[in-house]
Amino acid sequence: MGINDFVSSEDDRLDKLLKFTAEIDKMTGVLRRTVLIDKSRRENDAEHSWHIAVMAIMFEEYFTGKADIGRAVQMCVVHDLVEIYAGDTFAFDKKGNEDKEQREAAAADKLFSQLPKEQGDFIRGLWEEFDAMETDDARYAACMDRIQPLLHNTLTDGHTWVLGGATREDIEKREEPVRLYMPKVYEWIERNIENGIKNGWISPS
């Protein structure tokens, strides 16, 4: 069972695409610290990536830059692929974030080399652009990646904030792209930080 049952197409490029498709099904098993809004279980990377991709279709009017939504959505669905090998790094884990870059670069080499060169280079390029956050498309996608887990926290008793002992400053730092590029949404985030402090989910300092 599993990939050993793969029937070759006798076309090397197509086989690579199909096997890569099977390989990335592992995203369903990369668990985040965030829980689903019904609190039934932890969210996985496939679900998170899908969720922010749908958001990217909807939130454009609050973005101060000019994003190509089709590109931003593509970035959203691939932005966490390297976590198949590097694992999810908890946003409020300072130690885990120290070596995140090296771990993810090694994972990217392992992952994208499984694809035909063109597809591998293209998806790696999207991922690197997302991480560098220097283009409007990447900044917009990054905002989605910050708003979604915060929304989950606001509706699940501050789940990962409590788990990570997050302070106001930690969250402000994490949500900085939203402050810079989607200021109207950031006003809503500030209300939620105040509410989280009031409820004891967030440490005031």
Added chain:
Amino acid sequence: MGINDFVSSEDDRLDKLLKFTAEIDKMTGVLRRTVLIDKSRRENDAEHSWHIAVMAIMFEEYFTGKADIGRAVQMCVVHDLVEIYAGDTFAFDKKGNEDKEQREAAAADKLFSQLPKEQGDFIRGLWEEFDAMETDDARYAACMDRIQPLLHNTLTDGHTWVLGGATREDIEKREEPVRLYMPKVYEWIERNIENGIKNGWISPS
């Protein structure tokens, strides 16, 4: 807990977008008949939608039409949203497929009316275009939606084929978009149908 904890942004459009984002988290609980490739559990609609969106970034060279990949990826991530209220209809359930159209239209009314008009119309348009399968973007996205569950079946002992008592004809009908628009991939599908018959996962007639 849950949506009752929502803190308003005092901006009606933004509130709608954020609440809709929370509402569609329910896609993580819409279970398909397909199982994950590691067979650990049933796949959900969020995972499936994400999976075919990544595929859409990769398989363009096998498509005989001319797709706008950015649009096709957007279609992929929204194509099953109505199932939040209509439920997933098993591909090999003939009875369930009889009233699928009416159930999904009612679900679409309920779902998309929760959004600001522009976003609601846009996403509904993408979903309707996907379903009608009359444009290249929709045909390409539909192919992804057919290849992914078939790939899962080939690697999980024909899981939904066995479950639904699928015949060769059922599968050929289901995979018709791939035969029409991605003929090289369809050759690989034919090999897998033969293999599935040989393994007793598919009824030869």
